[in-house]
Amino acid sequence: MSSSDSTTDNRLVVVTGGAGFIGSHTVDLLIERGRRVVVLDNFSTGRRSNLARWAEPQHSLSGTSPALEVVVTDIGHGIFAALAPLTAKYGPVGQIIHLAAQVSVVHSVANPLVDMQTNYGGTLHVLEYARAMGVEKVVFASSAAVYGDGAALPVAESSPIQPLSPYGIDKYASELALAYYQMVHGVAGAALRFFNVYGPRQDPTSPYSGVISIFSDRARAGKELAIFGDGEQTRDFVYVADVARAIVAAASSSRGTAPINIGTGRTIAIKELAAIVVELCGGRSAIRHLPARAGEILQSQALVERMHQELGVRAETSLADGLARTLS
Ligand code: NAD
Numbered sequence: 032m033s034s035s036d037s038t039t040d041n042r043l044v045v046v047t048g049g050a051g052f053i054g055s056h057t058v059d060l061l062i063e064r065g066r067r068v069v070v071l072d073n074f075s076t077g078r079r080s081n082l083a084r085w086a087e088p089q090h091s092l093s094g095t096s097p098a099l100e101v102v103v104t105d106i107g108h109g110i111f112a113a114l115a116p117l118t119a120k121y122g123p124v125g126q127i128i129h130l131a132a133q134v135s136v137v138h139s140v141a142n143p144l145v146d147m148q149t150n151y152g153g154t155l156h157v158l159e160y161a162r163a164m165g166v167e168k169v170v171f172a173s174s175a176a177v178y179g180d181g182a183a184l185p186v187a188e189s190s191p192i193q194p195l196s197p198y199g200i201d202k203y204a205s206e207l208a209l210a211y212y213q214m215v216h217g218v219a220g221a222a223l224r225f226f227n228v229y230g231p232r233q234d235p236t237s238p239y240s241g242v243i244s245i246f247s248d249r250a251r252a253g254k255e256l257a258i259f260g261d262g263e264q265t266r267d268f269v270y271v272a273d274v275a276r277a278i279v280a281a282a283s284s285s286r287g288t289a290p291i292n293i294g295t296g297r298t299i300a301i302k303e304l305a306a307i308v309v310e311l312c313g314g315r316s317a318i319r320h321l322p323a324r325a326g327e328i329l330q331s332q333a334l335v336e337r338m339h340q341e342l343g344v345r346a347e348t349s350l351a352d353g354l355a356r357t358l359s
């Protein structure tokens with residue numbers, strides 16, 4: 032059992048971006064396993080409602096102190112000030128799960144400086160806190176976007192790194208920073224390269240939102256779906272509860288690791304996905320094709336052996352089951 036096993040660890044665990052889609056599922060799992068969680072979030076895309084269940088008075092860990100504390104802050108400023116009152120009250124931070132980010136590949140192509148400041152700069156702020164305060168482990172949300180196209184499928188973690196977007200570059204730069212802080216400052220790190228995550232609470236309202244949330248939202252309303260390009264591009268869609276288990280497993284070990292793919296090892300073309308979602312929603316939506324997006328990868332499929340071996344986690348949820356849960 033590691034020193035930070037989630038059943039015995041009384042230290043705080045910080046989740047940046049914890050009010051977001053993946054973050055709120057991770058918070059749920061951590062609190063269910065008895066951890067006290069601090070969320071740092073600027074609510075740019077996150078929502079209070081994602082964490083609402085933990086605001087109920089019965090969710091306290093000792094006496095009346097809540098299992099969840101939420102601090103509204105930008106990850107690029109004031110992380111020390113944001114955490115100081117809470118560490119004074121509850122003691123030190125054991126782990127940071129760093130998920131706060133600008134999440135759209137398309138947005139990063141149009142706004143590379145914003146992406147760099149939030150996604151790379153944000154990671155440095157987290158690592159500086161970890162170094163100064165002796166945080167044991169930082170788990171970082173990296174992405175399949177670091178690979179680009181051209182690697183043999185399924186993509187192994189040792190494949191060439193060839194990002195096609197500022198988003199992919201900043202995720203890889205963050206991975207390098209994580210490795211540097213581990214080597215030079217002794218902060219254990221784990222970069223998890225998420226493939227395409229989907230499930231309940233993924234926000235469909237922005238044109239930059241994840242494709243399953245957009246398709247589901249529009250198909251339920253009988254509206255037309257747009258496919259960018261010919262729809263032959265493939266993605267490895269992994270259900271959010273499986274991702275949350277992988278994140279918590281990574282946080283529960285005090286050891287640093289090499290980057291780990293988080294996916295299913297299975298893949299589907301976007302045009303096939305569109306047809307399935309339309310059919311599940313009653314078959315009323317038309318599908319039309321728009322020009323392909325810039326900076327996109329074409330084929331994506333994870334090799335998941337390292338996830339199984341390092342984290343002991345398998346993505347158990349089939350796409351059929353995950354879509355059913357998402358649509359319900
Ligand atoms: P999300 O938009 O739901 O979550 C991001 C959260 O970060 C939100 O709560 C948002 O308010 C917060 N945030 C953004 N900028 C911030 C800032 N400057 N300061 C503080 N908080 C800030 O998106 P998500 O899909 O849950 O993504 C979580 C992480 O996983 C991100 O790092 C993303 O890049 C990564 N990721 C996601 C996917 C996916 O398919 N969803 C795939 C690969 C990697």
Ligand code: UD1
Pocket residue numbers: 134135136173174175176225226227228239240241242243245246257258259260264266301324327331
């Ligand atoms: C997604 C994540 C990104 C992550 C990456 C890892 C989001 C918003 N982006 O990027 O954070 O790092 O996976 O693999 O969660 N599409 C359509 N029609 C639409 C919307 C999308 O055809 O209405 C297509 C896109 O062109 C793309 C595919 O669906 O080919 C997936 O798009 P999207 O969900 O935006 O994700 P990625 O760009 O793969």
